[in-house]
Amino acid sequence: MTKKKNNYHHGELRAQLLEAVRYLIEEKGPDGFSVAEACRMAGVSTAAPYKHFKDREEILHAVILEAMHRMGAAMQAAADAYPAGDPERIVALGRAYIDFAKSEPGVFAVMFGSGNNHAEIPALAEEGQAKFAIVVKVVAEHMNRCMEDDEVTARAYALWCAVHGHCFLVLDGKADKTKINITEDAYLRLVGSSYLPPK
Amino acid sequence: MTKKKNNYHHGELRAQLLEAVRYLIEEKGPDGFSVAEACRMAGVSTAAPYKHFKDREEILHAVILEAMHRMGAAMQAAADAYPAGDPERIVALGRAYIDFAKSEPGVFAVMFGSGNNHAEIPALAEEGQAKFAIVVKVVAEHMNRCMEDDEVTARAYALWCAVHGHCFLVLDGKADKTKINITEDAYLRLVGSSYLPPK
DNA sequence: TAACATATGTTAGCGATGTTAACTTAGGCA
DNA sequence: TGCCTAAGTTAACATCGCTAACATATGTTA
Numbered sequence: 011m012t013k014k015k016n017n018y019h020h021g022e023l024r025a026q027l028l029e030a031v032r033y034l035i036e037e038k039g040p041d042g043f044s045v046a047e048a049c050r051m052a053g054v055s056t057a058a059p060y061k062h063f064k065d066r067e068e069i070l071h072a073v074i075l076e077a078m079h080r081m082g083a084a085m086q087a088a089a090d091a092y093p094a095g096d097p098e099r100i101v102a103l104g105r106a107y108i109d110f111a112k113s114e115p116g117v118f119a120v121m122f123g124s125g126n127n128h129a130e131i132p133a134l135a136e137e138g139q140a141k142f143a144i145v146v147k148v149v150a151e152h153m154n155r156c157m158e159d160d161e162v163t164a165r166a167y168a169l170w171c172a173v174h175g176h177c178f179l180v181l182d183g184k185a186d187k188t189k190i191n192i193t194e195d196a197y198l199r200l201v202g203s204s205y206l207p208p209k
Numbered sequence: 210m211t212k213k214k215n216n217y218h219h220g221e222l223r224a225q226l227l228e229a230v231r232y233l234i235e236e237k238g239p240d241g242f243s244v245a246e247a248c249r250m251a252g253v254s255t256a257a258p259y260k261h262f263k264d265r266e267e268i269l270h271a272v273i274l275e276a277m278h279r280m281g282a283a284m285q286a287a288a289d290a291y292p293a294g295d296p297e298r299i300v301a302l303g304r305a306y307i308d309f310a311k312s313e314p315g316v317f318a319v320m321f322g323s324g325n326n327h328a329e330i331p332a333l334a335e336e337g338q339a340k341f342a343i344v345v346k347v348v349a350e351h352m353n354r355c356m357e358d359d360e361v362t363a364r365a366y367a368l369w370c371a372v373h374g375h376c377f378l379v380l381d382g383k384a385d386k387t388k389i390n391i392t393e394d395a396y397l398r399l400v401g402s403s404y405l406p407p408k
Numbered sequence: 409t410a411a412c413a414t415a416t417g418t419t420a421g422c423g424a425t426g427t428t429a430a431c432t433t434a435g436g437c438a
Numbered sequence: 439t440g441c442c443t444a445a446g447t448t449a450a451c452a453t454c455g456c457t458a459a460c461a462t463a464t465g466t467t468a
Contacts, residue, residue, distance in 0.1 A: 129382030175374025183328030
């Protein structure tokens, strides 16, 4: 992991710093990471990162962006595992989201936690919208309506809220991990089944 | 605000520190607060807080605990504004939660954000459970079942997830504040109407 | 009232952190 | 070959959290 060439020039410092930061975030919690420690892990002086990143913040953003990619891919794959229109797609989407949060709780917290206003960072905003679009699409199929339908976005958003809220409540110990869970029924109830008369 | 007696002994440092911290959290974001700055605001040396709190963390916990009380009271009041069984109670509960988050976004983020595992701090865990109990009770009334019913807690939890998720997504700019919102229909759909055959 | 114990301040200082400035080295290109 | 630039280094600064040692009010008790 801490592969170290003897060269003065490290060669892949940027990538290794990101890896170190991701590791530290998982290990010591979202706030427990320091640039200095990441430097030590990469075997480099504490000033080195500033050749690659402007800020501590910019390092975090890079970590987040990469994680957003992975998460989006996981969600897409989960949905694609079922045929279009299958209600199971919705459940799979939620499961993928939650699985990601559970497998990388620290990174998840950094991604969606406070202090990184996605709206102010174009790359993050874009990536976030792309992920939401996946949800909207699946919901639209399920409801048999088009993606632009207001009711579709509203329900997709409600679904996202529920899943997202669950992740945060569990990860931070606000809800008892073992006893409580969001049921998959809830997703479907939220989205509303197209089988029921749509009012 | 920065009332300053000439006395050597400040007299109400503890309270003023908490107030300063709350102010700083709102002003500079959840992570942007430093004990040192709060000290400056209270007109006191940077070592003074440690006569009242063990840690920076303990200061935060005090802020959180106080905020939890206020939030719980607001929720209770909101529900009580409607007669038992009125579906509007559920909506009011959600609205109170969201209103709190909007009025004190920084504090809200600290309360529920990562890094404070409520499960590990008895006082916080207790306060959190009390708030959840309010939701469960209202949902139970609405469904015409008892609070211990698993289905009741499951639906109450799903409701909490949705509202909580919405707050986080909006506050941190993950969702477009102006365009998107969770509809109040969604709450009711989530909880499930007791008017429908309960399966 | 005098003496003391305690609570609550202060100053000084440590080690860690984020960041910058000035210097050094290696690698690629004219 | 010689030089430009990218990517490291060391040294230094301000800030921060926190501790230790000291100082001063306050209230209790003789």
